[in-house]
Every structure is written in structure tokens, then in C-alpha cells.
Amino acid sequence: MPAILEITALGRAYQGRQVLKDITASAAQGDVIALLGKNGAGKTTLLETILGFAVPEQGEVRLFGTLSTEIGANEKQRIGFVPQQDELLEQLSPSEHLELFRDFQPSWDQPLCERLCQSWDIPMTKRISTLSVGQRQKLSIILALCHKPKLLILDEPVASLDPIARRQFLTELVTIAADQQSVILFSSHIVTDMERVANKVWLLKDQQLVWQDELDTLKESVVKLHIDAAQPLPDQLPLPHQLRQQVQGNKATVTVKHWQSAEQTRFEQQLQAKIRVEYLNLEDLFLELHENQEQSCDDEL
């Protein structure tokens, strides 16, 4: 069976300016992937290119084995998408909009739809043009979820949701990923949310996916070392794979990547110091991985 999502040597440029470069990645059933990157890193561009909205300048994307720019109704029925800017039909009511979608979707889950509409207080009979931003976002999510897609792509899906709706939405995502064995790929700047549900991280930086692996592996690999020495430490500490270091007298904090706990004793002996290893949450990891640009950095992540 072909992979749900396969990206090969993908490149995108706008008016000759490269936005994505040499991206190769794939996703398997059950993957919940957090797509991280600063503003303008290219997340929306990547998600829209995956969906086949534009022909890539380099490389290709395959969805269910078919080029994303050539997918037909069969593949489209297996995809759910929540765009950053919703594309709802303003003149309809939520009830009419949902009905319209349901008619085109053989696998529509009506009980799920009713449950979400009720728990998210969707005003079913008001015109969509009169809904609040949060209500519109909820409706977009319901439209994307209820046909039980095998590939669910969400671009900033929770930006306008209140904390209760966000938590409910995240719970739904986890359930869907587990029950339907689908792929979920979503971007968000609310990194704490992503950490709750994602099992993989794709990190976009300098046009490339500089990290694409298990979230747990990332957390074990990039750590902050708190060093406490008997004597003053040198300005530049001889530790490999440093992202950032701050030395003050006998103490230092150093963020390193490719950390291997077996090395701790050796470094302690080398520096004649005690080292405490701090494992970071995803938000701190994101900050550390982006704040290293001006610092001494031995190579790219």
C-alpha cells in the first residue's frame, strides 16, 4: 500500500526567492506531526504544496501514491484541510454548509458532527457571515474532521479558539489519530498544545526541514547543561555540538544537541565540574533552536 504522504526533494520559490529547499519527508498511519517554524518560515507554503495547490519548482509530493497536483475525487475524499484563512460559504448557515458537505462525503460521521456542533455551541441557523472568528474556526474544523479523513492537514487551527474549545479539539485529534490510523499534520504557534498531541516534529528553518523525527528523540537530543565547576571556567567551553553557551565565573549553561548521557562523566572530569542535565519542553526547544544564529554553532542541526 502506498504511503499516505511522501515528499521528495521538494523546493518552492516565489518570484525567484527560495522558500522551501530540498525537503524530503514521509508520514505513516498514526503519525501526529507538529510543523514548527517562525513566522514566514514557509509552513503554509509547505502545507499548501502538499495539498497540490501549486506545482512545486523542484521535487514532488505524493498523496496515497498519486502526485498531489493530480489527485482526483477518490484521494480528495480521504483528505481533510483546515486553512489558515477559512473558506466558508458566507451566505449559508452552518447547518446548510454541513449538509452540503455531507452529501458529497460517503464516510461522513453524523453523530460526530452533531456532538461537535453541540459541544462547541455552533449557532446552526445563523448566517456564517455573522459568526465570530472562533465560531468560524470551529465550523472549519468540524467540516474537515467529520468525513474521517486519512490525511488531516491543519494550518493554525486553534489560533482563535478559547482554551476550552482548544482542549476539546486536541482531545478529538488524539482520538481520531488513534481510531482512524490517519496522518495528522498541523502547524500552530501554540507549542504547548502541539506537545500534548504530537508524536513527531517537523521543524522548518532556513527553508529546510532541519528536524523530522519523534518528539521524544528531539527532547532527549537537545538539552541544557548546567555546569558548576570548582574553578573559573574558560570563556569557550570545549563541548561538542553547542547551540548556545553562557559562562559566568565557575558556572555555565550550555545548550547542546546530539546529547548522549554516557558522555556526562567524561565531560565532568574534563571540566572538573558537576553537570546537571535539563530536559526542555517543546517551546523551550523551539526557542533554543532559533536563538543560536548569532552564537557559536558548530554545524546545522
Ligand SMILES: Nc1ncnc2c1ncn2[C@@H]1O[C@H](COP(=O)(O)OP(=O)(O)OP(=O)(O)O)[C@@H](O)[C@H]1O
Ligand atoms: N503568494 C506569495 N507570493 C510571494 N511570497 C509569498 C507568497 N506566499 C508566501 N510568501 C512568502 O513566503 C514566505 C513563507 O510564507 P508562509 O506563509 O509559507 O510562512 P508561514 O511559516 O506559514 O508563516 P506564518 O507563521 O506567519 O503563518 C514568507 O516570506 C512570505 O512572505
